[in-house]
Amino acid sequence: MPTPNPDALQFLLSRRSRPAKTLSVPTPTRDELMPILTAAARSPDHGKLEPWRFIVLERAALRRLGEVAGARGQSLGRNEADIAKGRQQFDDGQLAVAVIEVQTPSEKIPPIEQTYSAGAVCLALLNAALASGWGANWLSGWPAHDRGFAETALGLATHERVAGFIHIGTETASPPERPRPDLAQITQWVSE
Numbered sequence: 567m568p569t570p571n572p573d574a575l576q577f578l579l580s581r582r583s584r585p586a587k588t589l590s591v592p593t594p595t596r597d598e599l600m601p602i603l604t605a606a607a608r609s610p611d612h613g614k615l616e617p618w619r620f621i622v623l624e625r626a627a628l629r630r631l632g633e634v635a636g637a638r639g640q641s642l643g644r645n646e647a648d649i650a651k652g653r654q655q656f657d658d659g660q661l662a663v664a665v666i667e668v669q670t671p672s673e674k675i676p677p678i679e680q681t682y683s684a685g686a687v688c689l690a691l692l693n694a695a696l697a698s699g700w701g702a703n704w705l706s707g708w709p710a711h712d713r714g715f716a717e718t719a720l721g722l723a724t725h726e727r728v729a730g731f732i733h734i735g736t737e738t739a740s741p742p743e744r745p746r747p748d749l750a751q752i753t754q755w756v757s758e
């Protein structure tokens with residue numbers, strides 16, 4: 567017989583992100599963040615390659631990233647609105663964890679599976695933060711996909727990229743539930 571964990575299931579059935587712009591102080595201390603990072607690192611990983619790592623961005627670091635995003639947006643010729651949107655999460659954020667996908671050469675594990683694993687780490691981190699009582703939100707934005715930003719702001723190597731910025735803080739407003747997928751539309755049952 568299976569052994570249910572109703573509290574865990576209830577969490578998964580009701581979890582939802584809290585928009586980054588509604589997150590405030592306090593943010594988790596380094597000690598409080600450790601179990602959250604530990605839970606995130608306990609994620610499926612084909613071949614035990616550990617194709618990810620964390621960069622914890624505290625407030626001053628986020629402000630620096632905002633400046634880099636602004637300069638990078640200018641040099642790319644992006645328009646002002648685009649630049650402002652790209653840097654907002656850094657200008658306004660209090661604490662974020664950048665989940666970095668670290669592609670590892672492997673004869674057995676294709677790159678796409680390492681990408682999937684990094685995505686799984688992002689969700690695990692998000693959920694662990696939410697389960698710890700924090701508000702949290704997974705963001706990307708154009709800087710997350712820009713090589714120049716990755717190298718200048720975060721010092722990433724060529725085999726690394728940003729899987730996500732997970733913002734964590736204190737919830738100031740409870741967001742309404744959003745529409746969820748219609749299971750009948752996305753589920754196919756195959757019996758034979």
Ligand SMILES: Cc1cc2nc3c(=O)[nH]c(=O)nc-3n(C[C@H](O)[C@H](O)[C@H](O)COP(=O)(O)O)c2cc1C
Nearest residue numbers: 581582583584585703704705706707708729730744
């Ligand atoms: C890879 C990825 C990148 C995202 N980037 C952004 C973003 O840059 N800006 C944004 O407003 N939402 C972004 N989102 C969506 C937010 O995370 C949103 O809060 C989330 O989909 C809400 O889902 P939930 O209510 O099930 O937690 C992104 C989601 C994913 C999976």
